[in-house]
Amino acid sequence: xxxxxxxxxxxELSFDSMLxxxxxxxxxxxxKKLIEYELYDQQDSIEVLNMVYEEFESKDNxxxxxxxxxxxxxxxxxxxxxxxxxxxxxxxxxxSRLVNEVNAFTYEQHTxxxxxxxxxxxxxxxxxxxxxxxxxxxxxxxxxxxxxEKGIIRDETxxxxxxxxxxxxxxxxxVQDDITGVQLDLTREGARQKGTLAxxxxxxxxxxxxxxxxxxxxxxxxxxxxxxxGLSDNESYVNSxxxxxxxxxxxxxxxEKYPDKLTPEQQxxxxxxxxxxxxxxxKEATIxxxxxxxxxxxxxxxxxxxxxxxxxxxxMFKNGVLHGFDTDDKIEAFLLRLKRAGKFINDNxxxxxxxxxKDILSNFIPMLISSIAGIFIGIFKKIIQIISxxxxxxxxxxxxxxxxxxxxxxxxxxxxxxKIIASAIVPILIFSFEETLSKIPLIGDVASIILSGLxxxxxxxILDQIDLFSVKxxxxxxxxxxxxxxxxxxxxxxxxxxxxASLEALAKQKLQFRKIxxxxxxxxxxxxxxxxxxxxxxxxxxxxxxxxxxxxxxxLLKTNEKIVI
Amino acid sequence: xxxxxxxxxGVKRAAKAVVDTVVDIAINPSKVWNGITGRTKFExxxxxxxxxxxxxxxxKRKYEExxxxxxxxxxxxxxxxxxxxxxxxxxxxVRFVSLGNKIxxxxxxxxxxxxxxxxxxxxxxxxxxxxxxxxxxxxxFNNLKFTExxxxxxxxxxxxxxxxxxxxxxxxxxxxxxxxxxxxMQAQTVKANVIxxxxxxxxxxxxxxxxxxxxxxxxFEYGIKSQVQKNILKGILLVDGKLNFKMMPIAHxxxxxxxxxxxxxxxxxxxxxYLNEDGEMNNEDIKSVENIQKIISSNxxxxx
Numbered sequence: 001x002x003x004x005x006x007x008x009x010x011x012e013l014s015f016d017s018m019l020x021x022x023x024x025x026x027x028x029x030x031x032k033k034l035i036e037y038e039l040y041d042q043q044d045s046i047e048v049l050n051m052v053y054e055e056f057e058s059k060d061n062x063x064x065x066x067x068x069x070x071x072x073x074x075x076x077x078x079x080x081x082x083x084x085x086x087x088x089x090x091x092x093x094x095x096s097r098l099v100n101e102v103n104a105f106t107y108e109q110h111t112x113x114x115x116x117x118x119x120x121x122x123x124x125x126x127x128x129x130x131x132x133x134x135x136x137x138x139x140x141x142x143x144x145x146x147x148x149e150k151g152i153i154r155d156e157t158x159x160x161x162x163x164x165x166x167x168x169x170x171x172x173x174x175v176q177d178d179i180t181g182v183q184l185d186l187t188r189e190g191a192r193q194k195g196t197l198a199x200x201x202x203x204x205x206x207x208x209x210x211x212x213x214x215x216x217x218x219x220x221x222x223x224x225x226x227x228x229x230g231l232s233d234n235e236s237y238v239n240s241x242x243x244x245x246x247x248x249x250x251x252x253x254x255x256e257k258y259p260d261k262l263t264p265e266q267q268x269x270x271x272x273x274x275x276x277x278x279x280x281x282x283k284e285a286t287i288x289x290x291x292x293x294x295x296x297x298x299x300x301x302x303x304x305x306x307x308x309x310x311x312x313x314x315x316m317f318k319n320g321v322l323h324g325f326d327t328d329d330k331i332e333a334f335l336l337r338l339k340r341a342g343k344f345i346n347d348n349x350x351x352x353x354x355x356x357x358k359d360i361l362s363n364f365i366p367m368l369i370s371s372i373a374g375i376f377i378g379i380f381k382k383i384i385q386i387i388s389x390x391x392x393x394x395x396x397x398x399x400x401x402x403x404x405x406x407x408x409x410x411x412x413x414x415x416x417x418x419k420i421i422a423s424a425i426v427p428i429l430i431f432s433f434e435e436t437l438s439k440i441p442l443i444g445d446v447a448s449i450i451l452s453g454l455x456x457x458x459x460x461x462i463l464d465q466i467d468l469f470s471v472k473x474x475x476x477x478x479x480x481x482x483x484x485x486x487x488x489x490x491x492x493x494x495x496x497x498x499x500x501a502s503l504e505a506l507a508k509q510k511l512q513f514r515k516i517x518x519x520x521x522x523x524x525x526x527x528x529x530x531x532x533x534x535x536x537x538x539x540x541x542x543x544x545x546x547x548x549x550x551x552x553x554x555x556l557l558k559t560n561e562k563i564v565i
Numbered sequence: 566x567x568x569x570x571x572x573x574x575g576v577k578r579a580a581k582a583v584v585d586t587v588v589d590i591a592i593n594p595s596k597v598w599n600g601i602t603g604r605t606k607f608e609x610x611x612x613x614x615x616x617x618x619x620x621x622x623x624x625k626r627k628y629e630e631x632x633x634x635x636x637x638x639x640x641x642x643x644x645x646x647x648x649x650x651x652x653x654x655x656x657x658x659v660r661f662v663s664l665g666n667k668i669x670x671x672x673x674x675x676x677x678x679x680x681x682x683x684x685x686x687x688x689x690x691x692x693x694x695x696x697x698x699x700x701x702x703x704x705x706f707n708n709l710k711f712t713e714x715x716x717x718x719x720x721x722x723x724x725x726x727x728x729x730x731x732x733x734x735x736x737x738x739x740x741x742x743x744x745x746x747x748x749x750m751q752a753q754t755v756k757a758n759v760i761x762x763x764x765x766x767x768x769x770x771x772x773x774x775x776x777x778x779x780x781x782x783x784x785f786e787y788g789i790k791s792q793v794q795k796n797i798l799k800g801i802l803l804v805d806g807k808l809n810f811k812m813m814p815i816a817h818x819x820x821x822x823x824x825x826x827x828x829x830x831x832x833x834x835x836x837x838x839y840l841n842e843d844g845e846m847n848n849e850d851i852k853s854v855e856n857i858q859k860i861i862s863s864n865x866x867x868x869x
Binding site for chain 2: 027028030031032034035037039040042043044045046048049411469470473474476477480481484485487488491492494495498499502503506509510513517520521524525527529530531534535537538541543545547550553554557560561562563564565
């Protein structure tokens with residue numbers, strides 16, 4: 001705070017420059033010049049006092065002391081919550097980043113660069129698709145791995161004659177058709193010999209359908225689709241005729257297109273396969289997204305969502321609800337604010353994301369819930385936290401008490417201790433309400449953390465407002481003291497410099513004059529030439545005489561009929 | 566061991582304080598009561614305010630006395646300077662012109678500038694004395710309102726204690742503000758003294774120069790008279806009653822020159838204000854000086 005002393009400071013005189021100035025001044029102008037010097041400014045001391053009062057009543061303090069801590073505790077509650085199992089740690093949100101970015105936000109300055117540009121570059125590699133891309137980048141899993149995953153052992157050997165008439169042998173196995181339930185053979189030759197149909201390994205959700213689904217998701221790369229395609233749950237064996245007719249369709253698409261080709265029993269099998277595969281794929285996609293981007297994009301989105309909302313809250317605190325709106329109705333202004341924030345979110349968050357938003361949210365939220373559900377915090381842990389909070393408060397209070405009075409005044413100590421104890425008690429009270437709150441699975445738990453943060457801040461703020469020990473008045477008094485002491489010091493110094501410099505200059509002039517005057521008096525008394533002394537007087541008084549010599553004077557007399565002084 | 570000693574001493578001190586308080590309550594219950602209500606602090610504030618008022622009044626009285634004396638002295642100097650200014654125009658310039666006219670057509674234009682001392686020059690502007698109880702007191706224990714008593718009881722004394730503290734702090738702020746005002750008065754006294762000193766110098770310049778001017782006029786008059794005498798003796802007629810300066814000894818011309826230049830100096834001094842912005846040389850004066858300058862520079866080649 002002491003940095004802002006400028007408006008109170010009295011301009012200080014410098015001895016040397018004042019002496020220089022006075023020595024350059026005509027002795028005739030000395031008094032006027034001296035009157036001009038200001039030993040102190042023209043500010044009324046009551047005015048100065050009022051300025052300090054204003055400094056302490058400025059509205060920014062509300063933002064600093066209440067609004068910012070509230071935001072910080074909110075951010076802290078969201079981000080550092082243990083039950084979220086560090087999910088947010090994977091994002092790039094930290095409480096301070098959140099507070100800084102959100103605080104700096106204004107509607108005017110917002111530029112649309114919220115989602116990493118290079119994420120979008122990864123879309124390109126997913127947009128081209130053909131048999132080459134299919135075999136090179138998507139369908140890369142070896143069939144033997146599929147077989148071993150499904151426990152299929154090729155324990156039969158068949159011999160056959162190939163197209164060129166050569167005798168060949170092959171190992172094969174019998175598998176069951178996942179849709180029709182009939183026996184199939186893994187090879188065409190074996191099937192022909194056995195009189196059954198040949199089996200094809202079918203991707204339950206076809207590669208191209210998966211690719212189309214995730215094509216616009218900025219947080220999934222082609223490699224991830226490769227993994228998703230090759231999930232064991234996405235692989236099944238069907239007879240090749242069915243596989244060919246299914247093509248690039250999912251089972252639900254197939255059934256819709258050919259409602260009569262499969263029996264109801266078979267349709268049921270197909271849809272079951274599809275549901276199982278889709279579930280596994282969604283899970284895998286979520287994991288991949290989290291891994292790839294560290295939920296960076298999600299962090300951006302969350303910050304972007306909070307920004308306008310926070311701006312409205314802060315603005316209402318700082319400037320009042322009506323600020324910036326052409327209405328006298330507070331409710332209307334509030335609704336207009338909601339509308340403004342809503343419009344911003346719609347324009348900047350929802351539209352930018354487009355379809356991929358659905359993916360992100362539908363993938364993220366279940367994961368969040370499942371990760372929270374997986375963790376159990378017992379009553380025991382809560383008690384430990386309360387004890388440690390309480391202990392910390394007592395420790396802090398003790399530390400403050402031990403500080404010497406010269407550093408921290410007794411009133412400041414009492415104030416700090418009250419606030420510390422209050423900040424320990426409030427969360428304890430909130431925790432006792434948690435029972436009720438925590439019935440709502442995710443929301444309740446985070447809410448209690450946020451709530452305790454908000455409540456603590458509010459209580460401390462209220463304590464601050466009531467100011468039981470008049471700490472604020474004391475601080476203001478210290479500030480008043482500081483400022484007036486500075487000003488008094490400056491006046492003293494200025495007076496000192498003024499007196500010394502001016503008396504020195506005046507004495508010097510007096511001495512100079514007396515010497516000249518003595519010469520003049522002497523010359524007049526003794527009938528000696530007196531002009532030299534008079535030029536010295538004029539010089540001394542900085543008067544520029546135009547007649548500089550007797551020749552000049554004679555010339556003046558000669559050429560002028562009349563001379564006017 | 567040292568640590569335990571320290572702790573033991575601390576405990577002893579604390580115990581003693583508690584005992585003292587208990588004894589206090591027993592002996593002097595109102596003292597403790599005043600501590601709880603905040604009256605002690607209020608009384609401290611009242612005493613301090615009284616002290617500030619006394620200090621300010623004393624400083625102000627001294628300042629006013631000092632300034633009055635200095636102002637009087639400055640006024641004396643100014644009226645002396647005014648006397649010289651009038652004297653220069655009314656007597657000395659008249660004499661110079663009549664003597665000068667024996668040689669050449671010479672005249673003095675313009676007027677002297679008489680100055681009047683304005684006391685505000687030496688006064689502190691924006692001086693604000695100690696403010697009253699209405700401004701400073703947040704609570705007045707000598708005149709408690711019913712609501713204040715009620716609030717005091719409901720809040721276990723927190724309310725009245727806080728108000729008393731605020732009152733004390735406000736009075737302490739006032740003390741600092743008054744310190745500044747006192748400092749300003751002292752600074753102003755110093756400044757006024759310096760101004761007196763400077764105007765004293767000017768007075769001296771006038772006195773000395775006017776005296777020398779008179780003597781020089783005496784010498785010049787003697788010279789002129791002796792030249793007139795000489796001309797009469799030699800039977801030379803004076804053209805227009807004027808001496809021919811070309812025939813005069815250079816010493817007399819030099820005296821004339823000295824008087825001419827000194828007249829310019831005195832004229833400037835007489836037409837100047839010393840404390841106020843007014844009284845700078847007026848346009849006419851500047852013009853006449855410029856005239857002389859023009860005349861000289863136009864004739865310079867001839868003279869050279």
